[in-house]
Amino acid sequence: AVVSTQSTGKAALLHTEYEKRKEDFKTEVSKSIIDRYGGEEHLAAPPKELIFASTEEYVEYSRTGKIVKGQEKVVPKSKYQEDIHVNGHTTVYGSFYSEGKWGYRCCRATYKQAYCTGRTAGADVPLNEGGSIEDHGSVNTEVN
8 A cells, every 4th residue: 555645744734733623622612611610820730849849858867867967857846835824924834733733833823714923822832843842741642
């Protein structure tokens, strides 16, 4: 089967014309849909850096697992607010513990919504390192 060059050129020309009409039809349909329903701002693609968020950052570790070179240690973020001092207190609630109750160390108030009076109730009672009252030999065995 011998194919003449004239018919192949004609076929290629018809194919390119077909592709052009097909592309024009697609743009016409998408334009009519956007005109009718809107949303053209959603058609723009985000940058490829945002789509493919992987990076090639070099990080070198020591034998103990600590980072030697590269990425700094990320401080973990908490979903809770920390070190919030409310109602005039200088410490957080839970920094004081006595007789099964938590409270504020600054004024030793055990009621969470209490205002700080600025003076410590029971100032003569010493605190240990954990923030609770030191036990001087008396043991309270009552369970509330």
